[in-house]
Amino acid sequence: MATYQELFNLCKGKFEFEWLYGREHAEEKIQLSAANSHYPQLSLDFLNLIHADRLHFIGPAEAKFLTEVDSESVKGIAQKLIESKSLGIVICQNVPVPELMMNLLESYGLPTFRTSKPSEDVLTEMRRIFFKLLANRCSMHGVFMDVYGIGVLMSGHSGIGKSELGLELITRGHGLVADDVVDFVQSGADTIEGSSPALLANLLEVRGIGLLNIKTIFGETAVRRTMRLNLIAELKQFDQGELMERLPETELFTDVLGVKIRRMIVPVGGGRNLAVLVEAAVRSAILQSRGINTVQEFFNRQRQLMESSGEDL
DSSP states (O other), X not given: OOBHHHHHHHHXXXXXXXXXXXXXXXXXXXXOOGGGTTOGGGGEEESOSTTTTSEEEEOHHHHHHHHHSOHHHHHHHHHHHHHTTOOEEEEOTTOOOOHHHHHHHHHHTOOEEEOSSOHHHHHHHHHHHHHHHHSOEEEEEEEEEEETTEEEEEEOSTTSSHHHHHHHHHHTTOEEEEEEEEXXXXXXXXXXXXXXXXXXXXXXXETTTEEXXXXXXXXXXXXXXXXXXXXXXXXXXOOTTOOOOSSOSSOEEEEETTEEEEEEEEEXXXXXXXXXXXXXXXXXXXXXXXXXXXXXXXHHHHHHHHHHHHHHO
């Protein structure tokens, strides 16, 4: 989680921010409510006492309202913000705010900022900044690809052939998102998006060859900036004699930032065309997401055959 100081540093140059009150909270983490933890950008709003735990923006309309209500109402508003653990106040366009309100904000030590920029512009841009600072994030090892419009993370231990498989998929018309390190961010309650660190953008490392700039070699259409994570294809080398479930009855999932992501095991072995297997796995995942489970259909067909055979006896 980011601190108020980090937020101020990002906004100071962009919006000419001035930090008025609550400077003692500079190194504190910005704590989002449980309801807003998946959507940090919704933690910002114009002055809203129904959702008083947000970061509130005061523009001309809000300032006019504060000047028209009596002093007891102003005190009640300030008290509501404090009791609800508001993230703070941003006064936009240097609008005049009643002295009583300013004194209360100062006495309570509520983080309060001021800018000369229009409130709508500041709110829109700060929502983007909040998402950048506060969204849940993690990094994972693997090759992240766009296969048939589905974001597929190919995982497995080092040296199993993930990058070579990625290169093969690229030659078959699919797109590279990231190689080796993939940065994931939770952009929604059930949505995980992945991208490449800036240092590794468009690069793919193939053992024995080195770094390949996929965008330069294959063109703009061979790379993607970001993709939603839909499937994890785990490349696994089965030891001799190790049993592999041929018809798995239950679907596999992996938890990524609290979101369940479908996972498939792709056996690695001599003579196996892994690119075709991954493409088939993606097509199967697409069908399963639409409620079509081929394995279950087979079991149902088998059960019906056994029941009909029993009746004939």
